[in-house]
Amino acid sequence: xLKKFLLLGSIGLSTLSFAKYEPWNFTVLEGSLIKGNALPNxxxxxxxxxxxxxxxxxxxxxxxLYWFVDRSNIFKNxxxxxxxxxxxxxxxxxxxxxxxxxxxxxxxxxIGPISEWFIATQFxxxxxxxxxxxxxxxxxxxxxxxxxxxxxxxxxxxxxxYFKTNLYARYVEKNYGRNEKxxxxxxxxxxxxxxxxxxxxxxxxxxxxxxxxxxxxxxTSGYNKQTHDSLQWQNQxxxxxxxxxxxxxxxxxxxxxxxxxxNSSNQNNESFGIHYSxxx
Numbered sequence: 001x002l003k004k005f006l007l008l009g010s011i012g013l014s015t016l017s018f019a020k021y022e023p024w025n026f027t028v029l030e031g032s033l034i035k036g037n038a039l040p041n042x043x044x045x046x047x048x049x050x051x052x053x054x055x056x057x058x059x060x061x062x063x064x065l066y067w068f069v070d071r072s073n074i075f076k077n078x079x080x081x082x083x084x085x086x087x088x089x090x091x092x093x094x095x096x097x098x099x100x101x102x103x104x105x106x107x108x109x110x111i112g113p114i115s116e117w118f119i120a121t122q123f124x125x126x127x128x129x130x131x132x133x134x135x136x137x138x139x140x141x142x143x144x145x146x147x148x149x150x151x152x153x154x155x156x157x158x159x160x161x162y163f164k165t166n167l168y169a170r171y172v173e174k175n176y177g178r179n180e181k182x183x184x185x186x187x188x189x190x191x192x193x194x195x196x197x198x199x200x201x202x203x204x205x206x207x208x209x210x211x212x213x214x215x216x217x218x219x220t221s222g223y224n225k226q227t228h229d230s231l232q233w234q235n236q237x238x239x240x241x242x243x244x245x246x247x248x249x250x251x252x253x254x255x256x257x258x259x260x261x262x263n264s265s266n267q268n269n270e271s272f273g274i275h276y277s278x279x280x
Contacts, residue, residue, distance in 0.1 A: 025060040030277035038269045040257035046264035050075055062103035064118060066191075069093035091127040092139075096120070098147050098166075113150050120147030120166040122187075137176055143168035143187055152192075158207075160194040170214075178226060178259075185217035185228070202242070209235040217259055225262045231255040238275075248273040 032053040038046045055068035072090040098118035102109045109117050122143035130137050145168035152160035166189040172179050193208030214230040234252040241247075250271045257265040 025058070026279060027056065027058045027060075028277055028279045029056045030054070030275055032273050032275045034271050034273040036269060036271040038264075038267055040254040040264050040267040040269060042256075042258035042260035042263055042265035044263055046267045046269070049073055050077075062100045064098040064100065065096070067093070067095040092124075093126070094122060094124050096122045096166075113152070114148045115151045116149045118147040118166075120145050120168060122166075122168060138174045139176070140173035141175065142171045142173065144171075145169055145187075158194065158196060160192060162194070163190075163192040165190050179218055182218075186215055188213045188215070196237075204240045206238045206240060206246075207236065208238065209233070214259060225260045227256040227259050227261050229256060230259045232257065243279075244277055246275045246277075248275065 030053075032051075032055070034051045034053060036049050036051060039049055040046060049072050052071045052074045053068060056066070058065040070092050072092075074089075076089070098120045101117040101119060104119075120143075122141075124139060124141040124143075126139040128138045145166060147164060147166035150163045150165065152163050154160075166187075168187045168189070169183060170185050170187055172182060172184045174180055175184075189210065189212050191208075191210040194206065196205040196207055198204040211233045212231070215228065217226075217228045217230075219226050219228065232252060232254050234250060236248050236250040238246050238248040248271075250273065252269050252271075254268055255266055257267075
């Protein structure tokens with residue numbers, strides 16, 4: 001719940017472009033070691049952490065799938081109080097399958113810059129279980145909505161390889177005792193990535209980013225620090241030594257992280273990463 005530290009769109013997709021539905025497929029898998037500084041925490045002080053992340057992207061005919069799993073504190077620093085002291089080895093993940101409406105209807109539904117439409121879903125989860133005095137521990141959130149790919153014209157020094165948006169309604173099964181067993185608000189998501197400069201030897205600079213805006217949440221739990229909205233916006237610059245090996249710098253803007261307004265929930269953060277990806 002307290003960690004959303006993904007590097008969406010930075011898993012080797014910079015060689016791919018998306019257009020209208022076609023029966024083609026690929027899979028990209030990536031492992032990352034990420035050193036985060038000044039990480040936001042709505043339930044404690046901002047801290048540092050080292051995260052191991054595994055993520056993947058698959059496109060197979062109608063299916064457009066992104067997923068990731070983060071494992072915090074992989075070097076077992078016992079002084080970390082992040083994750084509200086619940087578990088110093090906190091795991092957080094998201095699974096985001098989308099189904100092409102163009103493919104379902106076998107029709108080119110593109111309009112203007114929108115090249116493809118999707119039925120979009122998402123599932124957020126963590127590894128925390130049990131109860132506390134304030135309610136259930138753990139996170140289980142389900143999303144359903146509409147998504148797309150947008151074609152961005154190539155610029156002189158910047159080339160977008162993908163740009164996608166999703167608008168979801170959210171059902172909360174578990175949220176640490178807050179607004180559970182109900183539909184609770186919406187999520188607007190943007191993800192993008194591309195190439196800044198490619199050298200003749202194949203090395204290159206790339207960029208990626210994502211924005212999550214949660215809004216319309218209720219405050220039925222009676223917790224007066226809870227907010228109705230939350231914003232996280234992450235941007236990354238990455239240097240690719242090869243198609244497989246890369247390093248990155250990431251800066252993330254946070255407002256009401258975890259949908260609370262307290263402690264370090266408005267703390268911006270930065271991170272450094274090393275990544276290895278394969279495509280097949």
